[in-house]
Amino acid sequence: MRYMLLIYSNETAQSQRTPEEQQACRDGHYAVRDGTKKAGILRAAEPLHPTSTATTVRLQNGKPIFTDGPFAETKEQLAGYYILDCKDLDEAISWASKIPTACRGGDGCVEIRPIADLPPRQDAERPVVAHAV
DSSP, X not given: OEEXXXXXXXXXXXXGOOHHHHHHHHHHHHHHHHHHHHTTOEEEEEEOOOGGGOEEEEEETTEXXXXXXXXXXXXXXXXXXXXXXXXXXXXXXXXXXXSOOOTTSSOOEEEEEEOXXXXXXXTOOOOOOOXXX
């Protein structure tokens, strides 16, 4: 089962972190990335730029509306993610507990969500077959 591990931290506290604290956090992520890669379950892992760089798209009356910033004001912001192919939730929890969440400052959390497979399309297009003329 694939799981997405969403890392939340507090961006406003990032400026208070020492270079040593920032390096320790990076080292923690390198350890998780290397460990999940060695275990053969790493599918993706990326940090995200701060929410100040985000653009949110909403549909209003069927038309897209674009706004700067995150979808909602929250105390913690989405900082990055891992996608792991774990045998079960317990394995995902074990890896999530090793992910540093204070890289951007303050304590954070990791949300674990199973990734749903898309069902096959009912109206799937048939392959185009070229006919000789």
